[in-house]
Amino acid sequence: MTRDEYRRRLAGKTVGIAGAGGLGSNCAVALARSGVGTLVVADHDRVSRDNLDRQAYFLDQVGMLKVEALALNIARIDPAVRVEAHALRLDAASLAALFADCDAVVEAFDAAEAKLMFVEALLEALPGRPLVCASGIAGYGRPESFRVRRSGSLVLVGDFESEVGPETPPMAPRVGLAAAMEADLVLEALLI
Amino acid sequence: MKVKVNGEFRELPEGTATVRALLDELRYSFPLLIVRVNGSLVERGAYSQAPLSEGDDVDVYHLVSGG
Numbered sequence: 338m339t340r341d342e343y344r345r346r347l348a349g350k351t352v353g354i355a356g357a358g359g360l361g362s363n364c365a366v367a368l369a370r371s372g373v374g375t376l377v378v379a380d381h382d383r384v385s386r387d388n389l390d391r392q393a394y395f396l397d398q399v400g401m402l403k404v405e406a407l408a409l410n411i412a413r414i415d416p417a418v419r420v421e422a423h424a425l426r427l428d429a430a431s432l433a434a435l436f437a438d439c440d441a442v443v444e445a446f447d448a449a450e451a452k453l454m455f456v457e458a459l460l461e462a463l464p465g466r467p468l469v470c471a472s473g474i475a476g477y478g479r480p481e482s483f484r485v486r487r488s489g490s491l492v493l494v495g496d497f498e499s500e501v502g503p504e505t506p507p508m509a510p511r512v513g514l515a516a517a518m519e520a521d522l523v524l525e526a527l528l529i
Numbered sequence: 530m531k532v533k534v535n536g537e538f539r540e541l542p543e544g545t546a547t548v549r550a551l552l553d554e555l556r557y558s559f560p561l562l563i564v565r566v567n568g569s570l571v572e573r574g575a576y577s578q579a580p581l582s583e584g585d586d587v588d589v590y591h592l593v594s595g596g
Contacts, residue, residue, distance in 0.1 A: 360596045447596040449561045
């Protein structure tokens with residue numbers, strides 16, 4: 338396929354992104370640049386100064402809702418991309434409702450508990466729908482430890498052991514790597 | 530007993546009859562896991578009741594925080 342053919346196909350697709358932090362904001366930007374037509378993004382949080390070490394926001398956006406800031410940033414990259422921004426804290430019911438019409442859904446939460454909620458809720462509500470998750474992205478280095486695990490319609494990326502903590506903060510390169518891998522796996526699912 | 534774990538066949542001791550026993554045998558120690566047996570998600574809290582049989586296809590993934 339040529340570049341134009343790829344972009345024409347992706348323009349008709351809708352991708353859900355659960356969370357607009359390090360994974361979600363960077364994944365959304367990669368998908369927008371790829372030409373995905375519609376992004377449905379949900380996050381309850383606001384941009385903080387500390388978020389700028391890895392998330393796709395700017396200093397003058399501190400205090401804004403992340404989903405609003407993300408919609409603005411994507412509009413500056415490509416106004417043809419539609420961003421459906423939902424400022425809310427997702428739970429099992431809202432996950433299933435919000436992403437029901439998406440061609441693929443990205444897990445971009447921080448807490449492991451929320452990641453499991455995503456998997457439990459959407460495997461049940463949207464069987465067979467491509468779901469892309471991340472686990473184990475903290476710290477720096479060892480990029481060769483990143484793996485892709487496939488279990489039917491569910492795909493996971495990460496090293497599956499580096500947990501964020503006081504000594505292992507999330508840092509831009511590994512978070513960005515995981516976000517880019519999630520976006521890449523979404524394209525793979527959309528272009529089959 | 531032969532069971533497929535994350536795409537590879539593993540020989541498990543006879544009597545590894547539940548998901549819980551498999552997780553203990555293979556030393557999965559992280560508190561949060563995704564476990565699927567033949568494509569079906571096993572709810573957390575149901576590992577001790579979820580039966581395991583010869584030839585089952587099991588996927589187990591650690592979930593750790595960070596995003």
